[in-house]
Amino acid sequence: MYDPTRLAALVAVAETGSITRAAAHLGYTAPALSQQLAKLEREAGATLLVRHHRGARLTAAGELLAGRARRVLDELDQARHELAQLAGLSGGRLRVGTFTTAGVHLLPPVLSAFRRAHPEVELAVTEYEPPGGITAVTAGEVDLALTHTYEPAVADPPPPGVTVEPLLVEELVLATAVGHRLSEGSGRLPVAELAGRPLISSAPAHPPRRGVESALAAAGATPAVVCESPGYALVCALVSAGLGVAVVPEMVASLSATPLAVRRLEPAEFRRTISVVHRGDRATAAAATLLALLRSGFGRAATP
Numbered sequence: 001m002y003d004p005t006r007l008a009a010l011v012a013v014a015e016t017g018s019i020t021r022a023a024a025h026l027g028y029t030a031p032a033l034s035q036q037l038a039k040l041e042r043e044a045g046a047t048l049l050v051r052h053h054r055g056a057r058l059t060a061a062g063e064l065l066a067g068r069a070r071r072v073l074d075e076l077d078q079a080r081h082e083l084a085q086l087a088g089l090s091g092g093r094l095r096v097g098t099f100t101t102a103g104v105h106l107l108p109p110v111l112s113a114f115r116r117a118h119p120e121v122e123l124a125v126t127e128y129e130p131p132g133g134i135t136a137v138t139a140g141e142v143d144l145a146l147t148h149t150y151e152p153a154v155a156d157p158p159p160p161g162v163t164v165e166p167l168l169v170e171e172l173v174l175a176t177a178v179g180h181r182l183s184e185g186s187g188r189l190p191v192a193e194l195a196g197r198p199l200i201s202s203a204p205a206h207p208p209r210r211g212v213e214s215a216l217a218a219a220g221a222t223p224a225v226v227c228e229s230p231g232y233a234l235v236c237a238l239v240s241a242g243l244g245v246a247v248v249p250e251m252v253a254s255l256s257a258t259p260l261a262v263r264r265l266e267p268a269e270f271r272r273t274i275s276v277v278h279r280g281d282r283a284t285a286a287a288a289t290l291l292a293l294l295r296s297g298f299g300r301a302a303t304p
Contacts, residue, residue, distance in 0.1 A: 097145030195220025
């Protein structure tokens with residue numbers, strides 16, 4: 001049986017004439033869409049498209065399958081619409097809270113998938129610096145929210161009736177300017193090597209970062225610049241300019257707009273856990289649907 005997602009990818013290429021344009025339309029990266037199409041070709045046992053310098057065109061087999069796929073997808077869309085009406089997803093509003101990193105790099109493709117499936121639901125996104133998202137869900141300001149906690153730290157228990165569910169755990173890594181001596185070597189850098197090094201101290205008074213900042217201070221890292229904003233764009237820019245080094249989430253370092261060198265630390269006890277905050281069984285139908293998409297897309301929580 002053919003996967004509907006792959007059928008939709010084939011139809012999108014037929015309509016746009018390009019894998020790149022089809023990927024943008026569907027909310028995927030071009031390599032990810034190419035993988036889906038390759039799997040579909042293996043399932044079909046035939047070459048479905050031919051790439052050329054201006055894009056891609058479907059073969060005869062591809063045109064045949066795309067024609068059938070359109071009918072299948074139309075039927076699935078109709079079924080989805082009818083089920084949405086039964087589940088209360090034919091209208092209404094879904095309010096989502098997020099922090100900056102997740103809002104920029106994790107949430108958009110999930111919301112895009114939700115919008116494709118439920119176009120009649122109005123979406124509202126509000127930014128909350130953690131732990132503000134937990135408070136917003138508790139107060140009913142949003143239906144669910146993305147938040148984060150850091151290790152080492154002691155996390156406060158969630159309020160009654162609110163669930164904080166881990167989605168993704170990432171290491172905190174050392175970010176330095178390109179060519180910095182501490183970035184040399186392929187192994188992990190002992191945290192003790194940060195002793196006496198100028199550190200870009202990231203919002204030391206901010207609750208989620210207090211444990212990390214305390215551990216770095218205990219290791220002898222010397223604050224060179226105190227960056228009161230909990231946002232990481234400024235921290236990475238200061239590091240890139242050679243004003244010091246910083247310990248930041250791996251996702252932040254890899255997606256920095258300014259050039260950085262990155263090295264893992266030893267011991268590997270510095271982590272950030274990204275979680276979704278929701279009301280459990282009391283969640284609305286729209287919130288429960290988005291929660292399922294988040295779980296399927298980012299449910300890679302690790303046990304420390």
